[in-house]
Amino acid sequence: MSALPGLWWQQLALVMSGGALGAAGRFLLGGYLLRHLGTGFPWGTLAANLLGSFIAGFLVIWLEDKGPSALYWRAFLIVGVLGALTTFSALMIESLLYAKSDRSGVLLGYLVVSLTGGLILVWLGSRLALWLNLGLGACR
Numbered sequence: 422m423s424a425l426p427g428l429w430w431q432q433l434a435l436v437m438s439g440g441a442l443g444a445a446g447r448f449l450l451g452g453y454l455l456r457h458l459g460t461g462f463p464w465g466t467l468a469a470n471l472l473g474s475f476i477a478g479f480l481v482i483w484l485e486d487k488g489p490s491a492l493y494w495r496a497f498l499i500v501g502v503l504g505a506l507t508t509f510s511a512l513m514i515e516s517l518l519y520a521k522s523d524r525s526g527v528l529l530g531y532l533v534v535s536l537t538g539g540l541i542l543v544w545l546g547s548r549l550a551l552w553l554n555l556g557l558g559a560c561r
Contacts, residue, residue, distance in 0.1 A: 432496040439501020447506050462527070466511045467535055473507035474539035478546025483554065 450472075451465025458464045480498055484491040512535055519528035 432493065435493055435497040436501040436504070439497040439503075440505040441501075443502040443505030443507075446502070447508060450506075463511070463515045463531070466508050466515060467531070467538075470507050470509070470512060470535055471538045471542050473503045475542035475546040477503050477507075478543035478548075479550040480546075482547045482550035486554070 447465070447469050450469055454464040454468055477499060480495075480503075484494050484498075487494065512532075516528055516532060519525065519531065
């Protein structure tokens with residue numbers, strides 16, 4: 422029982438550290454796309470969500486058979502980094518703002534691309550990890 426609180430605190434520290442990196446990554450990505458693509462569309466949120474979907478799909482499979490250390494990597498990378506990088510709440514706020522304006526066509530397009538693209542990319546990321554796991558496993 423005494424090892425459990427230590428494990429919890431270690432995971433919490435990893436989630437917090439990863440969250441700081443993910444939030445910084447989202448800030449930098451959003452700023453970069455804002456400067457280069459303008460304010461007419463929430464490119465930063467879309468890019469963060471699509472990139473995060475691909476990476477999440479990859480990591481879920483990649484970490485599958487990595488033993489006990491996978492618990493720590495999941496806490497750091499998936500819950501921490503990707504949890505802060507991806508922005509479902511921002512997606513919903515931007516959707517609300519589009520719904521309140523006269524841009525309902527943009528709203529529907531944004532939701533379709535975000536959700537469909539995210540689903541496709543999480544699947545592609547998982548396939549890449551599976552392919553790499555099989556390929557590397559064959560070389561060992």
